[in-house]
Amino acid sequence: MSPTCGELRGGDAGAAVTLMGWAFRRRDHGGLIFVDLRDREGVTQCVFNPATGAEAHAAAGRVRGEYVLAVRGTVQARPPGTANPQLPTGEIEVAVGEVRILNESKPLPFHLEEGVEVDEAVRLRYRYLDLRRPRLLRNFLLRDRVYQAVRASLHAAGFVEVETPFLTRSTPEGARDFLVPSRLARGHFYALPQSPQLFKQILMVAGLERYFQIVRCFRDEDLRRDRQPEFTQIDIETAFLDRDDFLPIVEGMIVEVFQAVRGIALPRPFPRLGWDEARARYGSDKPDLRFGLELADCSDLFRDAAFEVFAQAVHAGGVVKALRVPGAGGLSRRDLDGLVEEAKGSGARGMVWVRLAEGGPQASVALFRGDSALTRELAARLGAQPGDLLLLVADAFPLAAEVLGRLRAGLAARLGLIPADLFRPCWVLDFPLLEWSEEEKRWQAMHHPFTAPRDEDVELLWSEPGRVRAKAYDLVLNGQEIGGGSIRIHERRLQQRMFEVLGIGETEARAKFGFLLEALEYGAPPHGGIALGLDRLVAILAGTDSIRDVIAFPKTQKGTCPLTEAPAPVSPAQLAELGLRVEAEEE
């Protein structure tokens, strides 16, 4: 019998077994030697007793951390009182009769034990060792189950997995492309796809009807904790489905993934919030629904109030947004000053705080102190209790809401209001189709130029483009955007108008994605889809906040790989073959 190091139990006592794995820890008692043998599945204690295996015992004396071993022996129940309840295999041990040292190991550059924070540059340089650490290994076993669950769910729903090219052409707008020079067409470049967007739409024209792909995407932008230059999407596109038929399919897949991977039953349907509603209530277009702390609008209270700053803001078309933080009245003056600084850091001109203390309200502005009518009205509006903290920001709507939205998220974390292991997905709908670019003085597609307007807003595209809402949707989970998509334009007339509004001329459009436009003229069905960030989804499921922990070989924040030392210079011969010359960097 050749079990893994994670599966032997009390009932296996007496079995002859062969185990292979790494020597995790060794405890040498001179007479007895214990070695914890580790593989992917777990750890099993092996006992080397000179009385029953003199040669093996001698060999075990030479074993060091991470030596690779094959041991042959007998499973035995541990002597009474020596079982280890911490280990799944803790009832038994393997009495080793024979051991082969399959390989030795140098002392490691860092500890594999849990709970020791090692500099990430070191971890990445020795990623193969980092990946041996149970915490990281667990993430990849989980990620594997996510792949399986996604494929099973989508196949069951009639989806077909199709691959699309990595070597493709650069398309305008969106993120910066990674370019690949062509040897055969000198001076021409492929671009690595930011997503298979155009191809998946073309697959709909091709009649695939339901397509998906777990696919790598590339964006040459600056990195973050949740952004890598190459990342993985679950890319989906369907024909003949409008938004309300499509979203439940995606929802079903997410529910099945959570069930299969974590045994968690997410309640369906996922709540749906309008884009305006999400920002008004949560101060974010990716609201975290794991806790309350909803924002309130108090503009009307201040329209004619004696507090000039707020009254003026309201008269200028702005709003007064308020956040009630239950039980946070105990925050120190210093904490509150810190919050005001944070608010200013987010762009607010200022923030008023009110502490509903026992001896009467205290506030950063005199008008709210003591038993003022204004404070009473405000407290009533917000349902505030003694001991609560109220934060108020007056400004233009999006800014005031965003400022408090950030504080809301920060305070929830600091005050411990976010339950562990809670998952609250929601849909955010009805995004604007377009947003005005102050820099370029033109409309830009908020999602992409192929996103369809909502049916009832189509005519506005000719009169008031800024008011057109899109058939676009984001899937948000615990305050993180994990996916976004839209129903696409499949009619030539609408697409034409869209390009006009975006200031993309017929010639330019033809030049840049003529192949898609042409395809749309040959019986394109109504279609739409979504792209889900697999790395972010897996990170959330794994309970880590960095996607680097769920990517086997991630890049550093400067886009380098300490393991391979990529990117690296190439030989002059390689450059010459491509017709490229590298210019010296300017000072």
Next chain:
RNA sequence: GGGGUCGUGGUGCAGCCUGGUUAGCACACUGGACUGUCAAUCCAGAGGCCGCGGGUUCAAGUCCCGUCGACCCCGCCA
């Protein structure tokens, strides 16, 4: 492009504010002891140009300037 935190034996940290003997601790490592440990224990030992460069000073791990790297954030990411 901008802001912040950090950089000290292999790893994690202290020392830096307030410059001054031999740079300290834990783990890992090496040798020894030990037949019921599981973070084994006990004894002994080795291992450092304090990221790099420059400056101030009688004297710099410590103060100043620059630079490199890691991380976090803003910009950016349709």
